[in-house]
Amino acid sequence: MNRRLALKNLALISGGLILVPSCDFSQEEILEAYDKLKITPSQNALIAQIADTIIPPGKIKGAQDISVQDFILIMVNDCYSEEQQASFITGLNGFEAYSKNNKGKKFQRLDQAERESLILNGLQDKAEENKDLSTFLSMTKRLTIQGFMSSEYMQTEVKPYSLIPGAYQGAVLISNLNPEQLHG
């Protein structure tokens, strides 16, 4: 295994915590795991906050508690096209400015209600100049839901997943189903 691959694999295991100097000698280093995205730790933290706004913590853990941001970045880095990646990064880079323009503050300084309203606005924003921003947010939302619901935490502690789903039943009365109600 070559050094770069070894580093990348290690980085995937550790959630991208390995830092390498960024190519443009800017002040911040970039996370090794997402080689195509060139994500800095502060960008990673911002995505974590956005994911945590989409699925906040409560009785059941929230997105950031289980590092859904790492899953989001792995997926965008590995499984999305270059155009989608470019849109994601442009939207991400413009997000703080969008927050200041709409709410007068950086995202970090907003309370949960303000954060939610900002993200909902952004998701529905049809303005041409905010196209990448809304693409970034809808990708982030979709991947937050996927990453959260398919996480080890959810599938072992909250809604245990079974590899053996049981014998097929072709006519189950919905009224007879009493699923356990879970509250977040």
Place this chain on the structure above:
Amino acid sequence: MANLNIKAQAENTYQAIVIGSGMSGSWAAKELCENGVKTLVIERGKDVKHIKDYPTTNMLPYEFPHRGQLTQEIQKENPIASRCYAFREDAAHFFVKDQEHPYVQEKPFDWIRGYQVGGKSLLWARQVQRLSDFDFEGPARDGFAVDWPIRYRDIAPWYSHVEKFAGVSGNKDGLAHLPDGEFLPGFPLNIVEQYFQEELKKHYGNDRHMILARCAHITGNLEHFQKQGRAKCQSRNLCQRGCPFGGYFSANASTLPWAERTGNLTMRTDAVVHSIIYDEAKGKATGVRIIDTHTKEEESYFAEVIFVNASALNTNLILLNSTSNRFPNGLGNDNGLLGKYVAFHNYRAGISAEHEGHQEYTTAGGRPTSGYFPRFRNLHKQETDFLRGYAAGFSAGRGSYADQSGIGMELKENLLNPSQYGPWHVGSHMMGETIPKESNYVALDANEKDPWGIPQLKVHVDYDDNDEKMIKDYLEQMTEMFEKAGFTNIKTRDDKRAPGLDIHEMGGVRMGRDPRTSLLNANHQLHSVPNVYVTDGACMTSTATQNPSLTYMAFAARAAHHAMKDF
């Protein structure tokens, strides 16, 4: 030196050689070994031991870094394999990668391959429907291809033989055109599938049927299957990873370990067959020339009988590349038809709709099969402006989902308690018979070679007017049936996929009665080299509409017993 050669030859000599360890080759091997025949199975790919070599079989969803999706990089490198529904993060390791095994597409052809012990038997959709005389008599009745040299009565006992060992779940439906077999208990059809069944009866009487598809899964007679080390299907629906229960039939779980236990099986993996050796003095084939895929060294193995089960198109390639003074155009190819009359199944069209009724019901658990329409078009007589007809899959399903429109706590509550039920979704896809034609062929490319110096296969296969008419008819007829059943929001599609993606490529070495117009006789022997048998998809005279693997398995078992008469 001479002595050394004789010694090497003796060490490399078996009674039978089987080329290919998949669906049909493993059946030939099992029958031969079980009856005391020292058999060498040659496999071009690596070994895959049951359970031990299923690396993803018990992985949980969160253990896949991309939750099943393949990376952009892998998809870009493998445009062909990526079009297959099962080429995903959990099973990609069982698929041939495009660049490793190139071939020449004179017309677009998605050749999906599995080069490993067990071949595509690890990856198949496990649907096993018998052919009937409506199929074997088809070419003669409708005047295409050549007459099959066999009829249903010739193969029926071998269908039973294979079904009892492989394990087939299904219902006795009493349909002459889809004969019943040796069935283990069937999986249930759900309430909407049953409703559709009744609607068909109401509107079409006894002319059209939607039944439970027969599938190669164990659902009963468990002690019998224990002898193979296999257990009941657990409805995991993760079959493409390899099944730790041996719940479905694969060569790896069933026929190969069985053959191995006899002590008569030798496996030679990582060996791509270059050609079959023909001895002009003896007037028969005497062995097989292989190239070790790692060392690239050539070796030869010898036997009295050779079975070619390399998968339909690779069987063509091997025979085409087996040239000699006697057979300058490929082994057994006296009439120049080797590689021609290749056909496939037309999977282009599909239909989906919604069902507003049965709102109080849903389903639970898993099921490895679905509903199935046996062919009804042109069955008893010609009734349309196209030849033959189509089978079709059918299924209905329903699930709960969560409202994902919001964000924050509201979204989280919804995700945790998915309580909304949409309408039932119903859908079908066609499996059309295609007419074998001389103009649909495979041949050796004159210039391009594979990494082992073997000519690449050139594929020249396309749809024709008959296929276009059949697509139109399928969509019209299904729409009519869906409308009569009251289904709504009916959507039809023609995805224009290239041939090959059906993974039911057939022909090129067809069976027939006359050596002037066919390559194989009724016992699957090359007419002019009778100690060479072909029992995989290459032997198919016509395609019928049924998923073909069961027929290849039955052919292999039957031909193996024919070959044993000489020992």
